Amino acid sequence: MAVDNDGIAVVTLQRPPVNSLNLDLLQAMNNTFDDVAKNKSKGMILTSASPTVFSAGLDIMEMYKPDPKRVETFWVTLQDMWLKLFGASFPTAAAINGHAPAGGCLIATSCEYRVMLSGKFTIGLNETALGIVAPTWFQDSLRHTIPTRQAEIALTTGKMFTVDEALKVGLIDETAADKAEAIEKCKKFIKRFDKIPSLARGMTKQIFRQEVLKKLLTNRQADTKQFLDLVNQPKVQQSLELYLAMLKQKSQK
Amino acid sequence: MAVDNDGIAVVTLQRPPVNSLNLDLLQAMNNTFDDVAKNKSKGMILTSASPTVFSAGLDIMEMYKPDPKRVETFWVTLQDMWLKLFGASFPTAAAINGHAPAGGCLIATSCEYRVMLSGKFTIGLNETALGIVAPTWFQDSLRHTIPTRQAEIALTTGKMFTVDEALKVGLIDETAADKAEAIEKCKKFIKRFDKIPSLARGMTKQIFRQEVLKKLLTNRQADTKQFLDLVNQPKVQQSLELYLAMLKQKSQK
């Protein structure tokens, strides 16, 4: 994770090969978000060091045959990451320079603005396709971004949107030809706030997002329990095992 | 009520002439929904045996000069029907092959997908036009489907949407030339879930709809009381009487 700076923090996710979110990466993200807040940066742009994947989402190795203590810490750290990012008082934008399934889409929809590279990449909360369930706050991040009707069908079918589909439904705001242009467009969005007093801006955003944030804050323990119960179901472990086998086969081709 | 089957349950409402929802029909629907859940069907399609009416909505005879005990059972059974249908873990779709006013629109908007026959049919929550009030969960079913702004004006004006209007605003998803095609398109929707593990799908849908469902579940008694109070108002009884007289006149032409 590298932080570049010209008033705006450009945070590059770099956990090869696909930025899958394990405990370590999530902890590093949380520390970085805290730093961005402390440094009073103008805003933050999230992007990826990978040329093809923004983030592949949660690291399945954290969920497959998990250590009980670690998997709980993993989930609580993921909750923290979302609370910090979705609730950040500073402006946030995602320069989506690759695929963004599941947790990758969560990160993108937690930002205030999304620019995605034109091309073959896809984005969406595809949890059901893996036999797992997007929790309330994953779903809320999507509902915050696209209309209710489209969000429901996307979630139940585990839909991965093409760039064109994402743009049409409002899941992304703009497209870009390459990563540099994506970052530039995100910066342009953040610079819209140059003349807006940051205290008022941050409070306004937090009021706007308060109901969704409160839902998790007042419900964290139940949410954690629900995840742990789900992850420990034999059927879910089977789905993860199948998925891992499929990934392994793919990588051997 | 006939149940046809090829993995997908096709449930045909058949209470001539217009499938108005009385206590008996609602009880039959609830039993059928339970059966569909037990049979682990791939999904359920609701359609009508009438060539012109999907469902005319609540049977006004249950509300006009009602027996106190029966009208309460009627309402509680209607709540059950909605909780079962809106909250069904299996995929649901409506093949709307005729008019769908009031309760007919409620049934349609409680499903996950709607295909309506092209032509002169209309759909909407037109309760205000009859001098009655669409309860919160009727309204929520509409708000779940179309944007807030359009939902409010539709509800206050008691708007019946033409097929073209319904398609444009998102109240229906597709049109079809005839009933067979409508059912085929509904099946195609349900088959989108063929590769989605059904446990994860069902939980995802129920999380997505949980707030709306909870609202009625935690508020059932007050909702019933509100309905009974309204139905017993002289003004409402007058509106219903006028409406019945109008229907009678129409049917004599």
Added chain:
Amino acid sequence: MAVDNDGIAVVTLQRPPVNSLNLDLLQAMNNTFDDVAKNKSKGMILTSASPTVFSAGLDIMEMYKPDPKRVETFWVTLQDMWLKLFGASFPTAAAINGHAPAGGCLIATSCEYRVMLSGKFTIGLNETALGIVAPTWFQDSLRHTIPTRQAEIALTTGKMFTVDEALKVGLIDETAADKAEAIEKCKKFIKRFDKIPSLARGMTKQIFRQEVLKKLLTNRQADTKQFLDLVNQPKVQQSLELYLAMLKQKSQK
């Protein structure tokens, strides 16, 4: 404030030069709204006596170096105004014949329908641009009208929409060539309810808006405290002072 009548009350805001909402104007509005309800008018249209401003929003003089007692009464009266207008059982429409920033936009979005004069006027909740914060119910009035995504960016950037932009996003429903036509179009909207029993209509609207209304009703004291805390922050007083200086300079040109 003049009330004209032909079954529909046309309420003209006239506090020169820009209908800024001070305590006196808000109290007069509240009395008028009560009268409209008592007179069982068919509906109410809000418009402005100014040729260029619908309402400039809250009178900054009520917030700049405020008297502690008066500023609290001011806020509670503003809450009352919104509760009466947003929650009015009778039909409401705004003939927006001039700029409608901040509180002016709040009034417009609290109505059920909006017709705005074509031309150079703008509308929006631009509080952040002044270094202040649109409270939850201001934000909710906007979210009630336009999609969540657009509402958030509009609020954080303090966006003032041109008439074309407002029409496109749904912030207004129609445009008009002049004030008379705007009022005529508002009347046409209100006349849609001519055949709708008013008891059922009013209850339907209040059910539709109940969650947003309840949020303020159950939270009034905290909302007042939050406003008073904010208004007493030195940074906010500085922002207001700068803004007043800018206004003064403008008016001297």
